[in-house]
Amino acid sequence: MKIGELAKRSGLSAHTIRYYERIGLLPVADRDAGGRRDYDADILVWIAFLHRLKTTGMPIRDMRRYADLRAKGDHTAPARQQLLRAHRENVRAHIADLQAALLVLDTKIDTYVAAEKRTQNHDDRDARNPAGARTARLGRD
Amino acid sequence: MKIGELAKRSGLSAHTIRYYERIGLLPVADRDAGGRRDYDADILVWIAFLHRLKTTGMPIRDMRRYADLRAKGDHTAPARQQLLRAHRENVRAHIADLQAALLVLDTKIDTYVAAEKRTQNHDDRDARNPAGARTARLGRD
DNA sequence: CCTTGACTTAGAGCATGCTCGAACCCCTAG
DNA sequence: CTAGGGGTTCGAGCATGCTCTAAGTCAAGG
Numbered sequence: 001m002k003i004g005e006l007a008k009r010s011g012l013s014a015h016t017i018r019y020y021e022r023i024g025l026l027p028v029a030d031r032d033a034g035g036r037r038d039y040d041a042d043i044l045v046w047i048a049f050l051h052r053l054k055t056t057g058m059p060i061r062d063m064r065r066y067a068d069l070r071a072k073g074d075h076t077a078p079a080r081q082q083l084l085r086a087h088r089e090n091v092r093a094h095i096a097d098l099q100a101a102l103l104v105l106d107t108k109i110d111t112y113v114a115a116e117k118r119t120q121n122h123d124d125r126d127a128r129n130p131a132g133a134r135t136a137r138l139g140r141d
Numbered sequence: 142m143k144i145g146e147l148a149k150r151s152g153l154s155a156h157t158i159r160y161y162e163r164i165g166l167l168p169v170a171d172r173d174a175g176g177r178r179d180y181d182a183d184i185l186v187w188i189a190f191l192h193r194l195k196t197t198g199m200p201i202r203d204m205r206r207y208a209d210l211r212a213k214g215d216h217t218a219p220a221r222q223q224l225l226r227a228h229r230e231n232v233r234a235h236i237a238d239l240q241a242a243l244l245v246l247d248t249k250i251d252t253y254v255a256a257e258k259r260t261q262n263h264d265d266r267d268a269r270n271p272a273g274a275r276t277a278r279l280g281r282d
Numbered sequence: 283c284c285t286t287g288a289c290t291t292a293g294a295g296c297a298t299g300c301t302c303g304a305a306c307c308c309c310t311a312g
Numbered sequence: 313c314t315a316g317g318g319g320t321t322c323g324a325g326c327a328t329g330c331t332c333t334a335a336g337t338c339a340a341g342g
Contacts (some may be wrong), residue, residue: 015331034338036289054273056242071254081253088246091239101197105229156301177319
């Protein structure tokens with residue numbers, strides 16, 4: 001498979017694929033007779049895994065470390081495992097953080113909904129004071 | 142409160158506080174007699190909220206939009222609510238993504254653990270073939 | 283044979299979000 | 313009154329992760 005097809009299949013651009021090779025995330029590709037990169041289909045599995053790591057916030061330097069270990073052979077398995085364990089903990093912590101934020105957002109949205117209702121009632125019964133003090137809290141945050 | 146103290150209390154650096162003011166995330170601060178920024182304590186609440194938005198992945202341009210709406214007064218409340226709803230959905234989606242990734246990581250880590258055990262047994266019973274084919278899969282990803 | 287289009291390289295440029303340096307000002311305590 | 317430790321502005325610089333340009337090579341179809 002040439003770089004253009006790999007780009008289509010992996011979702012990366014050809015530019016990005018070359019970039020990833022340059023920085024050591026992808027193995028140096030084999031070349032065909034004309035000197036073009038020629039990929040084996042299983043590179044897609046590795047790219048998908050890299051994508052997972054990326055979307056879960058692993059910086060490229062850590063992905064490189066993992067890739068380097070992988071390239072060094074089986075005896076680096078414990079180190080790779082350790083890397084993944086550390087990353088898993090980061091992801092866990094991140095999820096916890098996001099869940100806490102979700103509560104805050106929900107509360108805040110509820111506040112807006114409640115204020116909306118108050119304004120509604122207010123307008124219904126007292127249209128002469130549409131910017132009344134009872135809704136002034138909305139401007140605070 | 143002067144900028145140095147706000148920096149300590151908010152966790153932002155004074156540099157960052159000025160930067161946030163410049164780009165419109167923080168309101169233009171009042172000045173004291175000597176022309177220095179003088180803050181009211183409740184700016185901390187706003188900064189904490191910004192921090193939430195930031196750690197949940199909202200780009201600065203969206204935070205600015207929210208800040209701008211806030212500055213325009215109560216009638217922008219529906220727009221702000223809408224912004225937060227959209228953000229909440231992003232956060233939800235992000236959480237789902239991370240949870241899926243967590244499963245992948247757990248599976249992968251388990252694979253390493255299992256391979257380790259196999260190597261262990263193998264070494265115990267057949268120390269002449271420590272790099273045997275049964276663990277070669279480890280180099281694949 | 284010649285055009286077309288995908289490929290090659292090195293290196294510049296961009297978007298985001300800070301982070302820092304330089305040069306200067308001003309208040310307070312010793 | 314003078315040194316120190318804030319503060320001020322403007323603008324450059326940095327880290328990350330791409331993204332694109334320029335100039336050129338190469339293979340295949342009309």
